[in-house]
Amino acid sequence: MTRIFRSPSAYVQGRHVIDNIGEHAQTDGSRAVIIADPAVRGIVGDSIRSGLEATGLTTDFVDFGGTCTDSGIDRAAEEAEGADLVVGAGGGRTLDTAKAVAARHDTRMVTVPTIASTDAPTSSLSVVYTEEGEFEELRFHGVHPDLVLVDTAVIAAAPIRFFRSGIADAIATRFEAETAIEAGAENVFGGQSTRAARAIARECFRTVEAHGESALAAVERDAVTKNVESVVEAATLLSGIGFESGGLAAAHAVHDGLTRIEPTHDATHGEKVNIGTLTQLVLEGRDIEEFHDIVDLSLDLNLSVTLAQIGLTDPSDEQLRTIAEAACQPQETIHNEPFDVSPEAVREALVTADELARQRRNTREPG
Ligand SMILES: NC(=O)c1ccc[n+]([C@@H]2O[C@H](COP(=O)([O-])OP(=O)(O)OC[C@H]3O[C@@H](n4cnc5c(N)ncnc54)[C@H](O)[C@@H]3O)[C@@H](O)[C@H]2O)c1
Ligand SMILES: [Zn+2]
Missing domain, CATH: 1.20.1090.10 (Dehydroquinate synthase-like - alpha domain)
Incomplete structure (x- = not known):
């Protein structure tokens, strides 16, 4: 009869909070990798980048498009090698991929949901699919995002x-x-x-x-x-x-x-x-x-x-x-x-x- 409750370390929500992502992320590291698909990058990429760079981090983008699959995680993980902070921005599939990448490299992790479509941003697991798009498994990482950053102006403007x-x-x-x-x-x-x-x-x-x-x-x-x-x-x-x-x-x-x-x-x-x-x-x-x-x-x-x-x-x-x-x-x-x-x-x-x-x-x- 052991009771267990776990959650992300921090949750920040409000209009335009993305602009202050560097401040909220509170990382000592030097390199951040931002995982996002091209559409999401077009919407929030610049704000995330400048918000992180304002606190002295360097940033690189990793393009993600598609489903959260083993091959997609492997590809993104390779590009994120050496990062101190992984930021996932987008819908559940991107966030699930980013969480898996951060867990593999044991780095700090920030999720930036750009749609309020699922509860993926706050969880410690990724839903992994086969290449055909069928559910494969829940993959448990044992860690939660260090920060969930939710910009409600972005969410309200989404479909x-x-x-x-x-x-x-x-x-x-x-x-x-x-x-x-x-x-x-x-x-x-x-x-x-x-x-x-x-x-x-x-x-x-x-x-x-x-x-x-x-x-x-x-x-x-x-x-x-x-x-x-x-x-x-x-x-x-x-x-x-x-x-x-x-x-x-x-x-x-x-x-x-x-x-x-x-x-x-x-x-x-x-x-x-x-x-x-x-x-x-x-x-x-x-x-x-x-x-x-x-x-x-x-x-x-x-x-x-x-x-x-x-x-x-x-x-x-x-x-x-x-x-x-x-x-x-x-x-x-x-x-x-x-x-x-x-x-x-x-x-x-x-x-x-x-x-x-x-x-x-x-x-x-x-x-
Ligand atoms: N890990 C978990 O705990 C958990 C929980 C629930 C669901 N999930 C998973 O999440 C996935 C579903 O996520 P989803 O419903 O967010 O779909 P999704 O990740 O496929 O995103 C849908 C689309 O929204 C677009 N988009 C994102 N932000 C936008 C914006 N601001 N404006 C316009 N378009 C935008 C993206 O480009 C993408 O094409 C499934 O794989 C599901 O299994 C995981
Ligand atoms: Zn669900």
């Missing part, structure tokens, strides 16, 4: 679809952490969860439930309101701590299963996770009122609720079997559910959640 995806990832955090805690399952660190982690997972959900709609309206106009700040914190800090120190369950395992099917590859992480959350609720036999509450919240926030919305318009039996079997692999967090889970049960929960969500959406559509 809104990513902001929605981060909200979906944050909703899952509460349901998975609560399930894992109630089941007495281990969290990501192999310990029991703390009361702090449970409170954080719940506050994460409460924040996106209360402020998500207003925040989305603001981001639609590239505005950074107080509610945007709150939702960015929920999707990045609270969700990251909530899932790692709280624990995962069925929702992310279903997500992992969905990545095995090519038609879902254009859907974002959060869009697939939301289908996972709804599937988890059916799998757990929750009351229909609770299921409808989450579908309604999803519809209010324009999150995906049906398989068709993530590219699976008419899934074949074989596709559903592939998803369900992958979700039930022995290492998957679906086994944190407080009952035995079979691929058949997952397949049936998945199609039932899809049907229930479709029916609910139809009742809400104007007449």
Whole structure:
């Protein structure tokens, strides 16, 4: 019964905080390497570079484009040889690659999420994919970023679809952490969860439930309101701590299963996770009122609720079997559910959640 809670050492969030990255990074080293894809480099590259150079660091860029794969990590690690500080800037795939590079070289690490699309910026692990884009494994580094630096002006100006995806990832955090805690399952660190982690997972959900709609309206106009700040914190800090120190369950395992099917590859992480959350609720036999509450919240926030919305318009039996079997692999967090889970049960929960969500959406559509 060992309780374990871990987190990044520092979290700094606000409008234009990137300009002071050197000051916040607090490194004694001399050389920083910035890993970013060309699009992200065009948006924040100059600010990161000048912010770091203002404190006496030299900087080099490593171009990253694509998925977080072993070959991508190897390539970036080679270019980052000799760095004292690794800065990853971008979405989850770039940050996961940068975290793996920093862990390999044992350097200080700063994540600069430029979209609030996932909780990858704060976690101590990377999600590694095969060259074909299928989920391969969670790779645990044993260290967190030294700093998570979140510039909300950059996030609000990014495409809104990513902001929605981060909200979906944050909703899952509460349901998975609560399930894992109630089941007495281990969290990501192999310990029991703390009361702090449970409170954080719940506050994460409460924040996106209360402020998500207003925040989305603001981001639609590239505005950074107080509610945007709150939702960015929920999707990045609270969700990251909530899932790692709280624990995962069925929702992310279903997500992992969905990545095995090519038609879902254009859907974002959060869009697939939301289908996972709804599937988890059916799998757990929750009351229909609770299921409808989450579908309604999803519809209010324009999150995906049906398989068709993530590219699976008419899934074949074989596709559903592939998803369900992958979700039930022995290492998957679906086994944190407080009952035995079979691929058949997952397949049936998945199609039932899809049907229930479709029916609910139809009742809400104007007449
Ligand atoms: N390590 C973890 O704990 C963890 C948690 C959740 C998800 N993930 C992983 O994160 C990945 C998904 O990340 P994602 O959803 O951020 O997608 P992503 O990393 O593919 O980024 C999506 C796109 O956003 C673009 N982009 C980034 N910032 C932008 C900006 N400001 N304006 C315009 N475009 C911008 C990028 O160029 C990229 O093409 C998956 O691989 C998933 O498994 C990891
Ligand atoms: Zn996630």
